[in-house]
Amino acid sequence: MAQNKQALMAVLSAQPVMPVVAVDSAREAVDLARALAKGGLKAIEITLRTPAAMDAIRAVAQEVPESICGAGTVLGPRQFDAACEAGAKFIVSPGTTIELLDAARNSSVPLLPGAATPSELMAMLEEGYEILKFFPAEQSGGIAFLKALAPVFQQVRFCPTGGISMKNVRDYLALPNVVCVGGSWVAPKDVVAAGNFDEITRLAAEAAALTAA
Numbered sequence: 310m311a312q313n314k315q316a317l318m319a320v321l322s323a324q325p326v327m328p329v330v331a332v333d334s335a336r337e338a339v340d341l342a343r344a345l346a347k348g349g350l351k352a353i354e355i356t357l358r359t360p361a362a363m364d365a366i367r368a369v370a371q372e373v374p375e376s377i378c379g380a381g382t383v384l385g386p387r388q389f390d391a392a393c394e395a396g397a398k399f400i401v402s403p404g405t406t407i408e409l410l411d412a413a414r415n416s417s418v419p420l421l422p423g424a425a426t427p428s429e430l431m432a433m434l435e436e437g438y439e440i441l442k443f444f445p446a447e448q449s450g451g452i453a454f455l456k457a458l459a460p461v462f463q464q465v466r467f468c469p470t471g472g473i474s475m476k477n478v479r480d481y482l483a484l485p486n487v488v489c490v491g492g493s494w495v496a497p498k499d500v501v502a503a504g505n506f507d508e509i510t511r512l513a514a515e516a517a518a519l520t521a522a
């Protein structure tokens with residue numbers, strides 16, 4: 310199938326901020342997912358940037374029913390299939406390849422692929438993808454770039470990620486072509502390492518209270 314927009318929008322439109330996390334153990338991921346969900350951020354993107362990531366996705370999918378756990382930094386079809394097998398409810402990639410699109414075509418698990426140029430956007434539209442990650446957002450032109458894209462790519466909705474924090478998140482969420490933003494600031498490494506999950510819940514609640522346009 311082309312992009313499963315309904316399933317993806319159900320996840321992305323339910324919260325203004327998608328926590329993007331890299332975890333060191335399945336235990337840490339479970340505690341983190343619980344703390345984030347308690348603060349109102351139920352969907353969480355666990356990136357495949359650490360050896361523990363796949364086990365972490367499996368553990369959150371099994372042990373934290375209040376969470377909607379997705380996999381991020383999915384770079385190819387083998388990772389796509391393994392993340393789905395581990396229980397990921399959605400897949401995020403920083404960019405797009407033909408092989409990744411082939412894997413997504415054969416799966417009911419929705420893919421949020423990255424795009425950061427007009428040509429990439431046009432290629433994704435040809436494939437039936439209208440909900441895209443904009444990565445790395447700040448480094449690729451940020452809010453001004455998204456504003457310039459809006460009249461040209463009227464049907465596209467973005468999840469900008471990269472360089473977003475409480476300082477600039479409101480400006481991103483005010484854009485009509487932004488459905489939600491991704492960010493790691495709701496789960497700072499040092500706070501997680503210190504086991505301060507009350508602080509994670511506080512950061513999540515602060516982010517969850519933001520509103521998209």
Ligand SMILES: O=C[C@H](O)COP(=O)(O)O
Nearest residue numbers: 329470471472473492493
């Ligand atoms: O998508 C991935 C990024 O690592 C998240 O960006 P950030 O750390 O700037 O929020």
Ligand SMILES: CC(=O)C(=O)O
Nearest residue numbers: 381382383401402403
């Ligand atoms: C940026 C990235 O690695 C991802 O979210 O898939």
